[in-house]
Amino acid sequence: MILFTAGAGYEAVNFRPEQVTGKPLKDAVSPHTIEFLHKNLSGILEGKTLTHEVFTRGRYYQNIYRPITDQSGKVEGFVMVALDDTENKKKALEIKRHNELFAIGEELANIGSWDWDLDTRNVVFSSNTLRLLGHDPNVLERSSQEVLEWVHPDDRMMLIESFRQMLDTGIFEVMEFRMIRKDGKMRIFQSSSTRSLTKDDQRKRVIGVLKDVTEKRKSEQDLLESKEILRKIADSIPGLVMRYVESEDGSSRIQYVSKGAEDLWEVTKDEIHADVSIVWNKVHQDDVMGFLRSFKKSRNTLAPWNHEFRIVMDDGRVKWVSVIGTPKSMDEGRLLWDILALDVTAKKTAEVKIERNMELLTFQNTQLLDFCNIVSHNLRSPLVNMSMLIGFIEESGDETERKVYIDKLKPVIEGLNETFEEPVESIQVQQDREIKSEHIDIEESYAKIIAGFEGQIKLFNANIETDFSEAPVLYYPPKYWSSILHNLISNSLKYRSPGRRLNITIKTARTQKKVLLTVKDNGLGIDLKKHQNNLFKIRKVFHRHPDAKGFGLFITKAQVEAMKGRIWVESIPDVGSTFFVEFHNQ
Amino acid sequence: MKSIKNLFLVDDDEIFTFLTKRTIEETRLVDQIKIFSNGQDAIEFLEKAAGNTELLPEVILLDINMPILDGWGFLEEFILLQPTIGKRITIYVVSTSISPFDLERAKSISGVSDFIIKPITKAGLINILGSLAPDNDPQ
Numbered sequence: 081m082i083l084f085t086a087g088a089g090y091e092a093v094n095f096r097p098e099q100v101t102g103k104p105l106k107d108a109v110s111p112h113t114i115e116f117l118h119k120n121l122s123g124i125l126e127g128k129t130l131t132h133e134v135f136t137r138g139r140y141y142q143n144i145y146r147p148i149t150d151q152s153g154k155v156e157g158f159v160m161v162a163l164d165d166t167e168n169k170k171k172a173l174e175i176k177r178h179n180e181l182f183a184i185g186e187e188l189a190n191i192g193s194w195d196w197d198l199d200t201r202n203v204v205f206s207s208n209t210l211r212l213l214g215h216d217p218n219v220l221e222r223s224s225q226e227v228l229e230w231v232h233p234d235d236r237m238m239l240i241e242s243f244r245q246m247l248d249t250g251i252f253e254v255m256e257f258r259m260i261r262k263d264g265k266m267r268i269f270q271s272s273s274t275r276s277l278t279k280d281d282q283r284k285r286v287i288g289v290l291k292d293v294t295e296k297r298k299s300e301q302d303l304l305e306s307k308e309i310l311r312k313i314a315d316s317i318p319g320l321v322m323r324y325v326e327s328e329d330g331s332s333r334i335q336y337v338s339k340g341a342e343d344l345w346e347v348t349k350d351e352i353h354a355d356v357s358i359v360w361n362k363v364h365q366d367d368v369m370g371f372l373r374s375f376k377k378s379r380n381t382l383a384p385w386n387h388e389f390r391i392v393m394d395d396g397r398v399k400w401v402s403v404i405g406t407p408k409s410m411d412e413g414r415l416l417w418d419i420l421a422l423d424v425t426a427k428k429t430a431e432v433k434i435e436r437n438m439e440l441l442t443f444q445n446t447q448l449l450d451f452c453n454i455v456s457h458n459l460r461s462p463l464v465n466m467s468m469l470i471g472f473i474e475e476s477g478d479e480t481e482r483k484v485y486i487d488k489l490k491p492v493i494e495g496l497n498e499t500f501e502e503p504v505e506s507i508q509v510q511q512d513r514e515i516k517s518e519h520i521d522i523e524e525s526y527a528k529i530i531a532g533f534e535g536q537i538k539l540f541n542a543n544i545e546t547d548f549s550e551a552p553v554l555y556y557p558p559k560y561w562s563s564i565l566h567n568l569i570s571n572s573l574k575y576r577s578p579g580r581r582l583n584i585t586i587k588t589a590r591t592q593k594k595v596l597l598t599v600k601d602n603g604l605g606i607d608l609k610k611h612q613n614n615l616f617k618i619r620k621v622f623h624r625h626p627d628a629k630g631f632g633l634f635i636t637k638a639q640v641e642a643m644k645g646r647i648w649v650e651s652i653p654d655v656g657s658t659f660f661v662e663f664h665n666q
Numbered sequence: 667m668k669s670i671k672n673l674f675l676v677d678d679d680e681i682f683t684f685l686t687k688r689t690i691e692e693t694r695l696v697d698q699i700k701i702f703s704n705g706q707d708a709i710e711f712l713e714k715a716a717g718n719t720e721l722l723p724e725v726i727l728l729d730i731n732m733p734i735l736d737g738w739g740f741l742e743e744f745i746l747l748q749p750t751i752g753k754r755i756t757i758y759v760v761s762t763s764i765s766p767f768d769l770e771r772a773k774s775i776s777g778v779s780d781f782i783i784k785p786i787t788k789a790g791l792i793n794i795l796g797s798l799a800p801d802n803d804p805q
Contacts, residue, residue: 299795351680452765457731465681472685543803585786610739 109160110136113143120145124158133165140169170172171395183208191291196224198247198284208297212269212292214261217577232258232266247286250275256293268294315339319422324356332356344388344401344423346393364390375405382407388424400428409618443641450617454499462496509638515557517643522588525558529566536573542582551588551595555666560639565597567632568659574599577654595663602656606649615649669797670696670724675762676708676740677701677729682784682797689788690735695795696725704732705740712747712795722753724798729769730761737761741775756781756798 106114112134120130122146132143142163147155183206186192192209196202207217213230215222231239235257246252255271273288273653314321314336321338335471337352341359351358367389378385385405390398405419466489526546528539537544554561569584576582585600606615616637641648644664651657660661673689673696677683683701688695700723702708715721730737737759744757759772760782771780782790 449767452767454767456763456768457761460764460784461679461682461731465679465685468685468785469681472688490686492681541766609737614736 111132113160115143125155125490127155134162134647139164139166141165147663182206187211189291191481192288194287196286196288198286201225209290210595212267212290213259214263214265230259230261232260234258243286246273247275252288266294267292268297288534311336311406317420317422318343320344320359322352322359322417322419322421324417324419325410325418326357326415341421344421362391362393364392366390366660379403379407382409385419388428398425400425414659453617458499459496462492462499465492466496509560509635509642515560515642517555517557520554520556520558520561522552522554523580526565526586527564529562529569532566533569533573540576540582542573542576542584544584544586546586548588549588551590551666554588554595554663556643556663564636564639564661565599567636568599568661571632572599572603572657575604575657576601577603588666593664593666595666597661597663598658599661600656600658605653605655605657606651607653608649616647670722670798672696672698672700672721672725674708674723674793675699676705676726676732676737677703678703678732679729682729686786688703689786689791690795692788693792693795705735705737705743709735709740709743709747712744712751717752718752719753722751723755724753725795726755726757727782728757728758730759730763730772733751737782738771741777745775746778758794760784760786 103393105117105203113132116132116134117124119131120157121134124130124147127147127149129144129146132145133332134143134210142165144161144163145163146159148157148159150156181589186206186208190212192212193206194209195204197204202221203224204221207220210217210220215230228240230238239255242253242255252273257269257271258266259269260266269294270291271288272291273286276285276287315338317338317340319338320341321336322334322337326332326336334353334356337349339349341352342348345352345359345362360371371387371389374387375385379382385403385407388402391401392398400423401421402424403419403421405417408416408418410416467487469485469492473482476482476485518594523546526548530544536542555620565586569586570586572582580602583602585598585599587600589596589598608615640663642660644662646662647660649657649659673690675683675686675690677686680703687701689697690699700711702711705728712722728737728740735743741757742762748755756779757777758780759778761768762784763769764783769781774779780794782794
């Protein structure tokens with residue numbers, strides 16, 4: 081039973097003395113206290129003074145139990161003093177928590193702290209510092225001498241010198257040095273420190289933190305190396321590798337240009353850096369439009385830029401370049417361009433060669449088919465006739481009859497001879513690919529040709545009009561030109577209409593690099609629906625005319641096409657024909 | 667015994683037609699031989715004679731390489747004309763051509779019975795004309 085309560089106990093336990101006095105103990109104290117007394121009451125009663133910490137109702141208490149003895153020394157009760165220890169307890173816990181947090185922080189940040197006492201020359205480390213260095217984390221205090229031995233031998237002098245300087249000047253700087261862990265592994269540490277003058281004992285101290293920066297330095301080194309590798313690769317590419325930023329106002333800044341650019345573009349890297357337009361200004365005049373079109377398209381759509389074009393060197397040499405570029409949109413309307421340009425001159429030259437060979441092969445193949453046709457029809461016919469005639473001569477017993485057959489042999493042989501000459505002439509045109517072009521005065525050459533037709537023109541009372549004013553000069557092999565014009569005039573005269581006076585109009589006209597010759601007549605005309613396909617073929621005749629042989633237009637076409645020109649005809653039967661010849665590369 | 671009344675020879679080669687006419691006559695298998703020097707003349711005749719079986723031929727020996735209208739042109743027009751003619755006409759292409767292209771082309775035309783490479787012999791003619799015997803032909 082509680083006999084008496086006093087002091088600050090009121091506030092501490094939050095009840096009044098009169099409420100508990102005379103009541104059993106269990107009504108006044110916490111269950112923890114009751115539990116403690118159950119266990120230890122016998123000790124108190126034996127005369128021991130006990131203390132006990134209790135946490136109740138959100139506060140810490142230090143309970144002191146002191147026995148009370150009567151005069152004989154017999155214990156007759158005890159005094160319990162409850163001290164409110166909450167504030168002290170909280171402070172201690174807070175410090176503990178701070179220390180724990182600091183330790184965790186050090187561990188997580190891979191840093192350690194140290195405290196160097198310049199008087200004792202000892203260093204006190206945090207346990208994480210020792211962990212980072214691979215030493216026993218429980219022995220916190222180490223001698224300066226021991227610590228110096230952990231430093232990489234090559235860095236020791238530097239470290240000592242730096243500390244001396246920092247202590248002298250009072251300016252502490254961040255240092256980086258290597259340390260050897262206990263397991264022999266080298267690590268790089270960064271140390272920041274500051275001098276501290278503790279107020280307590282006035283001893284000189286330097287405190288600081290250590291940070292393991294080995295991984296960071298290693299990745300920085302790796303990055304530097306990979307950058308170097310990339311640069312070396314880019315520089316070893318035999319072409320232009322370039323990265324540049326294009327601003328909205330059209331100005332550009334080069335971030336990188338490879339060494340190969342110097343060989344391909346034949347300008348120095350410095351020149352390109354100074355002004356990127358030196359690169360684009362070398363584009364071949366004829367390729368500029370296409371170049372700009374494809375470049376702008378890529379710029380607008382941000383699609384990869386893929387283009388082939390020519391560049392012209394200062395001495396006039398031409399190179400073919402294939403370029404691949406990727407535009408990447410950046411802030412403020414800027415564009416980042418990564419560009420690779422390769423020299424494809426050799427490939428291009430080969431392509432052109434192949435193309436030319438293909439053209440030649442196609443042409444020759446057509447000629448071969450034509451030739452097969454000539455052999456089949458034009459050369460075999462007389463042979464067949466000859467063999468048949470010989471057969472009849474052999475079988476015939478009658479001399480007069482034999483004479484008839486023998487007489488028929490003669491024209492067959494003449495025809496055969498003629499047939500031989502024609503293909504030979506046309507093959508000559510096809511083989512004569514190196515024939516020289518000259519500047520021809522059309523008026524002058526026309527006068528010579530027309531002189532040969534003077535008799536026929538008079539005889540047929542033909543009217544010929546000419547107009548060569550628009551294109552008075554032609555660049556062409558003179559032999560071919562004469563033959564072409566001769567054949568076309570000859571055709572107009574030959575296939576004149578018997579019903580009307582023959583009119584022939586001959587004109588030349590110029591369009592850009594071409595000259596167009598037109599020969600128009602009002603003659604018999606040709607049914608193009610029927611004869612379009614055969615018009616220019618050998619031995620094709622469309623008129624019941626004794627002089628029609630089917631060779632003129634065939635040879636004319638060969639002479640036009642040998643120089644990459646074109647020939648075609650427009651015609652209406654019994655109205656007239658107009659032949660067009662287009663001469664290229666004028 | 668003559669089995670064929672009319673045979674057309676369409677060819678511009680005068681010597682060939684002269685000699686072939688002779689050879690056909692020697693076979694004594696044909697009554698009448700008509701010669702046309704190009705496809706156009708032959709087509710014009712057939713157009714006029716359409717329906718007149720007496721004038722129309724049983725057999726045409728057709729050359730390919732001819733002026734004005736060649737053998738191929740003749741065949742194109744003949745196919746259009748055929749339904750109005752009213753008589754079965756057998757056409758042989760007879761050409762100097764040894765070109766496989768010509769042979770292929772002739773074979774692809776349904777109206778052509780065969781492709782004969784010149785020269786044409788008496789034995790060959792008997793073979794061809796004999797196969798067109800009247801016993802097999804209701805006409």
